Amino acid sequence: MNYAYSRRMEGEQDNAIREILALTSRPEVISFAGGMPSADAFPLDFIKEATNYYLENEPISVLQYGSSQGFGPLLRNLVTFFANKGLKTDVENFVVTTGSQEGIELVCKAFLNPSDVVLVESPTYLVALKTFKSFEAKCESVETDHEGVIPEDLEEKIKKFNPKLIYLIPNFQNPTGTTLNEERRKKCYEIAVKYNVIILEDDPYGELRYSGQAVPSIKSMDETGNVIYLQSFSKIVSPGLRVGAIVANKDIIRKIDSAKQSMDVHTASLNQAIVSRFIETGEVYTHVEKIRDLYRKKINTMTDCLGNYLPDGAYFSKPDGGMFIWCELDGKINSIPLLKEAAMLNVAFIPGMPFYAEGGHANTLRLNFTSSSLEQIEKGIKVLGDLIKTKY
Numbered sequence: 001m002n003y004a005y006s007r008r009m010e011g012e013q014d015n016a017i018r019e020i021l022a023l024t025s026r027p028e029v030i031s032f033a034g035g036m037p038s039a040d041a042f043p044l045d046f047i048k049e050a051t052n053y054y055l056e057n058e059p060i061s062v063l064q065y066g067s068s069q070g071f072g073p074l075l076r077n078l079v080t081f082f083a084n085k086g087l088k089t090d091v092e093n094f095v096v097t098t099g100s101q102e103g104i105e106l107v108c109k110a111f112l113n114p115s116d117v118v119l120v121e122s123p124t125y126l127v128a129l130k131t132f133k134s135f136e137a138k139c140e141s142v143e144t145d146h147e148g149v150i151p152e153d154l155e156e157k158i159k160k161f162n163p164k165l166i167y168l169i170p171n172f173q174n175p176t177g178t179t180l181n182e183e184r185r186k187k188c189y190e191i192a193v194k195y196n197v198i199i200l201e202d203d204p205y206g207e208l209r210y211s212g213q214a215v216p217s218i219k220s221m222d223e224t225g226n227v228i229y230l231q232s233f234s235k236i237v238s239p240g241l242r243v244g245a246i247v248a249n250k251d252i253i254r255k256i257d258s259a260k261q262s263m264d265v266h267t268a269s270l271n272q273a274i275v276s277r278f279i280e281t282g283e284v285y286t287h288v289e290k291i292r293d294l295y296r297k298k299i300n301t302m303t304d305c306l307g308n309y310l311p312d313g314a315y316f317s318k319p320d321g322g323m324f325i326w327c328e329l330d331g332k333i334n335s336i337p338l339l340k341e342a343a344m345l346n347v348a349f350i351p352g353m354p355f356y357a358e359g360g361h362a363n364t365l366r367l368n369f370t371s372s373s374l375e376q377i378e379k380g381i382k383v384l385g386d387l388i389k390t391k392y
């Protein structure tokens with residue numbers, strides 16, 4: 001039968017990259033492809049205790065239907081969590097989401113009509129691109145350099161495209177690892193206010209800083225309600241729990257709360273309760289320190305190996321945090337066939353092309369350093385570096 005899929009799913013097809021990556025699920029493959037936390041970074045004992053605590057003491061509150069805005073204790077604990085991040089909020093500034101991915105989807109649902117323009121970094125998180133496109137929005141790229149988005153080009157693109165949203169990942173960007181400095185954040189905010197556009201500030205990696213000083217969020221500069229901030233607990237607790245939060249002014253929150261009712265009614269209450277206890281007991285801070293130590297060793301090992309094994313002239317980013325390193329190879333190299341060859345040598349990565357709204361940039365690729373062991377990083381980067389050298 002010929003299925004008449006919706007227009008929003010047009011262009012959704014299994015692509016070459018997905019097919020190659022399917023071949024890399026063999027256990028002998030060293031995969032730098034995903035965006036997964038390390039398997040030994042989950043606070044298993046804490047999650048067991050928190051689950052038991054709620055099932056023994058407050059079973060009904062976590063097993064019954066709950067409020068679409070979020071589990072009461074979590075909303076209150078989020079206020080403290082954000083105060084510690086330098087942001088003054090109250091409970092009416094939050095909607096708890098099923099991961100920050102649902103946050104992106106809900107913001108689209110609340111704001112986007114078909115043909116609206118979303119300005120994105122070039123490159124940017126590929127699932128966000130997919131989400132904007134599924135709302136039939138047009139994604140237009142703003143130029144970036146190795147320090148992130150260029151405010152002057154942002155202004156040019158606003159004048160040219162009259163966008164509804166500006167989607168930014170200012171901390172340890174996915175895929176490049178870049179952090180936007182404070183001055184550029186301020187300029188982006190001022191431009192958004194000048195032209196009355198919303199900035200969607202997506203920050204799933206902000207807590208994962210391994211070096212340098214924290215930079216204030218764009219949301220913390222917001223005096224006008226132009227910024228919607230997305231928090232995720234995937235990378236600091238567990239992505240399988242699917243808990244995140246939207247932070248925005250009260251008007252927007254009311255609209256998004258209503259959009260969430262018809263999406264998934266509410267985020268799983270037991271999972272919200274676990275995250276709530278994680279914040280309330282302060283365990284979040286001890287745990288984040290632990291995973292920072294773990295990932296710092298991994299990123300240092302990967303950048304050392306890239307320095308040793310990539311050919312001269314190949315660029316790789318040296319992020320202060322997050323989960324990814326970005327590589328730009330000689331222009332004659334195409335990272336899709338390169339992935340095929342690497343997969344045959346039992347190493348995987350993600351080609352850079354799908355991270356660009358307009359495609360192209362075939363000579364780029366993204367490496368994840370969090371989910372492999374130090375030994376795997378050493379071995380895998382040597383294999384990859386040796387393979388790339390044969391192309392230079």
Ligand SMILES: Cc1ncc(COP(=O)(O)O)c(C=O)c1O
Nearest residue numbers: 035099100101125174232234244
């Ligand atoms: C930039 C960015 N935004 C959002 C997400 C979605 O995260 P989650 O839905 O697990 O919170 C990811 C996941 O990798 C990401 O990299």
